[in-house]
Amino acid sequence: MTHEHHRREHAKELRAKLRPYLPYFIIAALVLWGVLDLLLFHDRVDPSLQAIEDSGTLVIATVPGPTTYYEGREGPTGYEYELTKALANDLGVEAEYRLFSSVPDVLLALKEGRAHIAAAGLTVTPAREALYAFSPSYQSVKEIVVCRRGGPRLKKLTDLADTELVVPAGTSYAERLAELREKSLAEKAEFITWRESNETTEALFAQIADDEIGCTVADTPIFKVNRRLYPELRAALDLTPQREIAWAYAKEAVVLGAYLEEWFAKKKKAGLIERLDHRFFDYFPEFDYVDISRFRRDIEEKLPDYRGDLEDAADRYGLPWHLLAAISYQESRWNPSARSPTGVRGFMMLTLATAEEVGVEDRLDPEESIEGGAKYFAELIDRIPEDVKGTDRYWFALAAYNMGMGHLYDARLLAERRGLNKSSWTDLREVLPLLMDPKYYKSLRHGYARGREAQRYVSQVRSYLHILEGVI
Incomplete structure (x- = not known):
């Protein structure tokens, strides 16, 4: 009997033994296919x-x-x-x-x-x-090359040939660099080199700030939002003209x-x-490298001494503690002994009348000042009309904190007269400078107000808030 014959006989016996189990194998295969189908295709959508x-x-x-x-x-x-x-x-x-x-x-x-x-x-x-x-x-937006302050001075695209450039993989930035390299090769000029990374643009910003890499590429809005978190960054060169998002x-x-x-x-x-x-x-004010750098330093050196009091007061009055910290920095630079020629003083720069209203006996006591400022700001929020929603309530209250609630009501009336949405901060901020114009404030109940100052005040607090939320 040949070896081939033995093999066929063995296969026949094996098939006979497995035949009773064939339906179970089929069922198991169908179940497995169903599981794979569920895992791989359950999240498919009809695009119509x-x-x-x-x-x-x-x-x-x-x-x-x-x-x-x-x-x-x-x-x-x-x-x-x-x-x-x-x-x-x-x-x-x-x-x-x-x-x-x-x-x-x-x-x-x-x-x-x-x-x-x-x-x-x-x-x-x-x-x-x-x-x-x-x-x-x-x-x-424009796509721009972003480097560290004090880094390479780039005047033209060919300067990128000598620059360490890292961009997120598979992005439009990489596409643009590839186009520029092809153009350079065709013109037999120095060509750009770069490395693609699986890191996000924000992660690459952090690496540039830490001097770990040279430069990256980013859209202008992404750079604008992140440069306050990383004041060491600077826009070094435009990579593209305006492009559409x-x-x-x-x-x-x-x-x-x-x-x-x-x-x-x-x-x-x-x-x-x-x-x-x-x-x-x-909403950001004009970028100020010195101010932002000092703020970042003060977050590390000053804020820890007051963070506990800020968190406790914010918790008692239902406020975000980051916002309370941003307000106090704008007011006093976290200096509990701060004084102003106008009579406001302390960590939250309270007026004497406001301090008495909220029960603060010693405005130069940081714990008392923080407690009083938090209580006062929470009361302002409660007085904002109910048609103002979400975080806009904070921005309205900030404007009132700076210029007074009466002037805020005047600004709402002025916005309404001009066909704007009196409940939207975006619309309200537009009319604040008009509170300084006699053509407008003469017809308002509370008259003249430094509306442009209030506009800047809110923008500055929001800028500090953005940084605090990004680093803590």
Whole structure:
């Protein structure tokens, strides 16, 4: 009997033994396939507008970050979050956010059908337009080279050939650098070299500040938001002219695209884009390297002595302690002995009348001053009309803290007269300087006020708040 014959006989016996179990193998295979299908495909979405409306859910892919989506004091917030949330509200559906670690991952999720919209501060590029459709643009930005103060002095693009440059992998920055390198090679000029990293732009900023890498590339709004966290950063060179930022969606979702065209036109006309621009990017005062550097130093050297009192007082009056710390820094630079020629003094720079009102006996006692300032600010918030919502209540109260509640009411009336939203800080701040103009203040109950000073005051406190929330 040959070896081949033995092999066939053995195979026959094995099949006979396994035959009774065949149905179980089939069932097991089907179950395994079902599990794989659930794991790999359960999060797929139909990209059409009709499917979004039928399902009651708009799925948005984004990356967490200060210019996109992050957890704020009252829950999720961020430019992309607020804008996409407005879209979902107008569609009458819920917004579901799927967070990814990088822009390439966001675009991959869209390509694989795991999101209806990619909203992550996406630059519209030819390479991306070949794969995705884009909404109307809602921002114009420049891509700039960001380096450390005292780092390389860049005057032209060819200077980048001698610069250590690190950019996030798979981004429009890398695309642009590749274009520039091809151009350099064609012209037989010095070509740019760079390294791609899996780190985010914000992480690369930190490495530049710590002098671990040379430079990176970023959009102007991202740089503007982060330079207060890292005052060592500077804009060294423009890499591109203005480029458009938009949402990406599937090319086959034609009806969704038409809806977005109309929706953005309406929202721009209604002022939503302008309000979001101010809320997230434009409220900062002019960047002051010396002031921001001193503030960062004071956070390390002065704040620890008062943090406990600030946290305790904030907790008692339902305030964010970071906000109370920002107010006190703007008032006294965390100096409990601070005095002003106008008579205000102490850590929170209380007037004598305010101190008596809130029960502060010694304005130069930092614990008493913090307690009194927190109580007074909480009372101001309570006096803000109920039609003012969310964090705008803080900004209204800050303006009142600076110029008085009566002048704040006057500003609301003036905003209403000019056809603006008296309940929106973005609109109210526009009219504050008019409180200094007799053409306007003569018709107001409380008359003249230093409205421009109040405008700057709120911006400065918000700037300090932004830094505190970023570093603590």
